[in-house]
Amino acid sequence: MFGLRQRSASRSPASGPRDPALAPYDAGPAPDTPAIRAVGVRKSYPGVEAVRGIDLTVGQGETFGFLGPNGAGKTTTIAMLCTLVTPTAGRIEIAGHDTRTAPDRVRRDLGLVFQETTLDGDLTAEENLRFHADLYALPRATLSARVDAMLDLVGLVARHDTLVRTFSGGMRRRLEIARGLLHRPRVLFLDEPTIGLDPQARARLWTHLGEVREREATTLFLTTHYLEEAERCDRVAIIDDGRIVAQGTPAELKSVLGADRVDLRTADDEAAATTLRTRFGVTAVTGPHGVRVEADDGARLVPRLCAGLDVPVYEVTVTRPSLDDVFLHHTGHRIRDDPTTDPR
């Protein structure tokens, strides 16, 4: 249908930054131009303020996670960043271009992977990519190499000739990522890329996103309500009720909560707490959790604590602050309060 060329049985994976299939089409913006800049962005629908004035700056090549519960405003925000929804107020630039004044230029710089699939099940994986290439009028000379490179990037080279309607959910999502990257966008937007996938498919998709980070210079902007996925991002913005409540690297966000918690269950918690205070000079409190101590590097402290106690220690638990704790700290509720936020 799209004049597919004959292929040899084996394909060599694309490798190295000099591969023409991986080289950018143009020089792109200056290195210090943000991939995404949003200032005072709002979106109101009748009776609903979906997004209440957000500011975001995402650097080129960053993987940026937009974390929030259902209804927080994630999809509305991503739709505004992608020019699909017009903001009620505020300004958005993608790779230095204004979404209002240069929407066509902005669209050229975007790749989209949205929750609803837009793949054609009656076409093969490769035909879907070539159809997309036609829409973007991609240069013919390097197209086959580019298609191969993208299929390789998401582990679908061997299935290039398979009809997409036979694909699993995870394979479809990976093919959507390949398609979203085909025209070498500056920013790939992924709206809940792992939603509806089983844990193995989610893990595999993240492995491929890691490959994307290494082999393409694309900025990744993804929404998620999975805390462990936000942890994998370079930086995260937490959105709740249409507002960004915190922004930074996962480590920065968690550092505001302070130290690790070390809980010890011992034969005599009161005696253990006294020893910990006098010998280690730490604040040790007893309660239903046993003896609790706070320390910057809890795991490292545990052997010393146990060795220094005169009473038997039955159990030790070290708890690091999580992004869920950060969410609780900033919003007063847990991201997982709503049982529909985590289908597994």
Ligand SMILES: Nc1ncnc2c1ncn2[C@@H]1O[C@H](COP(=O)(O)OP(=O)(O)OP(=O)(O)O)[C@@H](O)[C@H]1O
């Ligand atoms: N087209 C629309 N018309 C009216 N209200 C809307 C529209 N789109 C979104 N909303 C409302 O805006 C708020 C934010 O919705 P949005 O879909 O952006 O949240 P979300 O964080 O992406 O949630 P989810 O994780 O469930 O997709 C919700 O209250 C939603 O009902």
